[in-house]
Amino acid sequence: MHSALQRGNAIFAYTLSVLSFLTFCCFASTVFLDYTTGTDIKTVTVLVKNVPDYSASREKNDLGFITFDLKTDLSHLFNWNVKQLFLYLTAEYTTPSNELNQVVLWDKIVLRGEKTVLDFKNMHTKYYFWDDGNGLKGNKNVTLTLSWNIIPNAGFLPNIFGTGSHSFKFPAEYTTSRM
Amino acid sequence: MDFIKNIPLHMDFEGQHRAERLLKIIITVFGIVGLTWGYIIQQFSQTVYILAAGCILTSLLTIPPWPMYRTKPLQWQPARDPESNSKDNSKSKKKK
Numbered sequence: 001m002h003s004a005l006q007r008g009n010a011i012f013a014y015t016l017s018v019l020s021f022l023t024f025c026c027f028a029s030t031v032f033l034d035y036t037t038g039t040d041i042k043t044v045t046v047l048v049k050n051v052p053d054y055s056a057s058r059e060k061n062d063l064g065f066i067t068f069d070l071k072t073d074l075s076h077l078f079n080w081n082v083k084q085l086f087l088y089l090t091a092e093y094t095t096p097s098n099e100l101n102q103v104v105l106w107d108k109i110v111l112r113g114e115k116t117v118l119d120f121k122n123m124h125t126k127y128y129f130w131d132d133g134n135g136l137k138g139n140k141n142v143t144l145t146l147s148w149n150i151i152p153n154a155g156f157l158p159n160i161f162g163t164g165s166h167s168f169k170f171p172a173e174y175t176t177s178r179m
Numbered sequence: 180m181d182f183i184k185n186i187p188l189h190m191d192f193e194g195q196h197r198a199e200r201l202l203k204i205i206i207t208v209f210g211i212v213g214l215t216w217g218y219i220i221q222q223f224s225q226t227v228y229i230l231a232a233g234c235i236l237t238s239l240l241t242i243p244p245w246p247m248y249r250t251k252p253l254q255w256q257p258a259r260d261p262e263s264n265s266k267d268n269s270k271s272k273k274k275k
């Protein structure tokens with residue numbers, strides 16, 4: 001005979017089954033959405049220095065110093081299956097020693113409910129723009145791209161690249177003075 | 180003490196069937212309503228809360244053996260008269 005405990009167990013098990021089905025519906029309702037958006041990036045200051053990298057080898061490496069403007073509207077990216085966005089700004093360039101260099105310069109977490117229209121002026125980078133040699137001086141094509149991870153309630157963890165990257169060139173001379 | 184022992188704890192078979200059907204209906208309905216509401220306001224947490232409310236309501240309705248689950252008790256055969264069936268009696272005595 002079914003005791004009270006067995007009935008409680010049946011209720012709990014069935015609730016969990018329904019919950020997993022609802023979570024799947026939530027995932028299925030958002031899996032085909034388009035999460036790309038346009039970004040507007042501009043560099044303001046672009047300098048390159050040749051200084052010792054004490055965190056690595058003490059050799060003198062190229063250190064890029066840039067400030068940037070960033071403008072983008074992320075409001076349509078949020079829905080009931082998005083908890084937060086992890087934005088990150090990468091610089092991509094080619095040097096004679098490495099075909100592909102990618103450096104993360106800046107990142108930001110945008111929680112759902114926070115301000116989604118970003119308009120930053122003259123932002124400093126969060127992380128050092130080190131090259132592992134002298135590849136930055138006079139580099140003619142460095143591309144800044146804003147990308148983001150979508151952190152969902154259920155489903156995939158997509159990595160989206162914003163459309164509208166910005167290319168700039170580094171000066172051909174090192175800056176020696178302190179800034 | 181007698182009062183506590185006299186609290187009925189069991190449903191009859193018909194009652195168990197009704198309780199199980201009721202729990203599936205209530206939880207499913209709350210799940211569908213929760214999903215719809217959560218989709219409308221785009222908050223999945225509301226879906227989960229509504230489902231949890233359905234789970235609690237179902238627990239209250241179907242875990243305790245309410246009188247409505249005890250309307251058709253089993254009709255037991257009447258107890259046999261031991262003297263009219265001496266053969267069975269002798270067997271049970273031998274076993275003892």
